[in-house]
Amino acid sequence: MFSRTFKLPFRPLGIPLSLDLSFLVVLPLLAFLIGSQLTLYLRLFQIEPAPWLLEGATPYLLGLLAAVGLFLSVLLHELGHAMAAQAYGVRTREITLWLLGGVAQLEAIPRARGAEAVIAIAGPIVSFLLSGLSALSRGLVEGAVGQFLLGYLAFINLSLALFNLLPALPLDGGRILRSLLALYRPYLEATQTAVAVSKVLAFALGLLGLLIGNLFMLLVAFFVYMAASAEAEQSILSRTLEGLRVGDLMTREVSTVPPGLSVAQLLDKMMQERHVGYPVVEEGRLLGLISLEDLRGATPQTRVLERMRPPAQIGPEAEALAALQRMAQEGFSRLVVVDEAGNLVGILSKTDLLRALQLRSARMTLVGGLDRSAGDG
Structure with missing residues (x-):
């Protein structure tokens, strides 16, 4: 979903926070749009504007403050999800602010009945509370600037809550709908x-x-x-892939090469075995990975040790789904499987995962068909 993100130096509730590149585009654009419509907002919030509010760059500075307030509200909305997920023992990997708001990336969806609905509703509840708090605070504040900013926060948080309750995935309303159906x-x-x-x-x-x-x-x-x-x-x-581990799907018989092998010998091995990549292993311990693309510019006498690179590795107890997601995110076609001591125990390729998907999908379809036939009988 996110093309490029920038990590922020602070972590609310210990959760990593990132800004997508699109955020840097939409923030000044939103500030400009709010500033351009400042007169309309002042009329909507029944504020009598002082002439200086509408002069020069002032409307756009107010627009920038309002836009920052909007994204802070979105951040609090996402933290509401994160806190509800934490109550179910689910960690939030990261919160990302982007073009259309924010996304809290949970490690998993709790399997407890109705848990997804509870986590989903937490965000809109936070937005409703922020809207009400902003509306009440307006009565305690004097001055057009404070009245405008609090009025905008009350209005935008109410809009944010109502929009997110639309029954469409991936919005909160869609997750609530799915959880209730489940x-x-x-x-x-x-x-x-x-x-x-x-x-x-x-x-x-x-x-x-x-x-x-x-x-x-x-x-x-x-x-x-x-x-x-x-x-x-x-x-x-x-x-x-539910319930499957990397160790269930990996290929255990793996062809390896020693670090002292020459490039010429490696190329001969590639030709014979029709492989383009090998784990580099010494006395059972994984040292690195060597592939055909790593050999560019090398001489025939160059040793594998000089051209190998750190391997993309994973443990045999990791979930198969997590392995597939990592391959997709990082562009790997295979992961080297190592035990806790760093010894090579197998290799997991996309082919292994796709084969498991096909077999289990066929099995689920067959079992489902048998269940329906039994019900009809």
């Missing part, structure tokens, strides 16, 4: 229903945005549609 239906079936609802809603939002000429609504509709499709794929992967 109370009496299989999780995968509940996901498929929630995804179907999400796509219908995305189509409706896109059509409305097209009719009224709202580019932002079209962008949100596109995001919801694509994210709902990704959610469906992720759920299928999660359920299909």
Whole structure:
């Protein structure tokens, strides 16, 4: 989802915080839009503006303050999710602020019945509370600037809460819908229903945005549609690979090379075995990885030790789904499997994972068909 992110030096509640590159574009744009419509906001919040508020760069400075307040509100919204997840023993890997708000990346979705709905509703509850607190604080503040900023925060947090309650994945409302459906239906079936609802809603939002000429609504509709499709794929992967560990799928018989092997000898081995990459092992211990692309510019006498690189490695007890996600995120086609002592015990390739997916999918389909046939009988 995120093309490039920048880590921030502080960690709210110990959670890493990142800014996507799109955030740096949308923040000044949002400040400009708010500043350009300052007169409309002042009228909406029933504020009598002083002439200086509408002069020069002042409206855009106020717009920048309001935009920063919006993203701080989004951050608190995501921290609400993180705190609710923590109550179920689920850690939040990272919170990322980007073009359309924020995303709290949880390590997993709790399997407890209704847990996803509790975690999902926590964000809108925080936004409702921020809206109410901002509205109440307006009565204690004098001055047009304070009245405007608090009025904007009350309005935008209420909008944020209501928008996120739309029943579309990956919005909070879609997660609540899926969690409630999963109370009496299989999780995968509940996901498929929630995804179907999400796509219908995305189509409706896109059509409305097209009719009224709202580019932002079209962008949100596109995001919801694509994210709902990704959610469906992720759920299928999660359920299909559920319970499988790397050690269950890895190839245990691995061809290796010693660090003292020459490039000429390595090329001969590659030709004979039709492999383009090997773990570099000495006395059973993994030292590195060597592949055909690492040999560019090397002489025939160069030793493997001089050209090898650190391997992408994983433990045999790691979940198969986590291995697949890591391959996708980091662009690896295989992971070297090592035990706690650093000894090579196997290798896991995308082919191993895809084969497991195909076999388990076929088995689930067959079992499902048998169950339905038994029910019909």
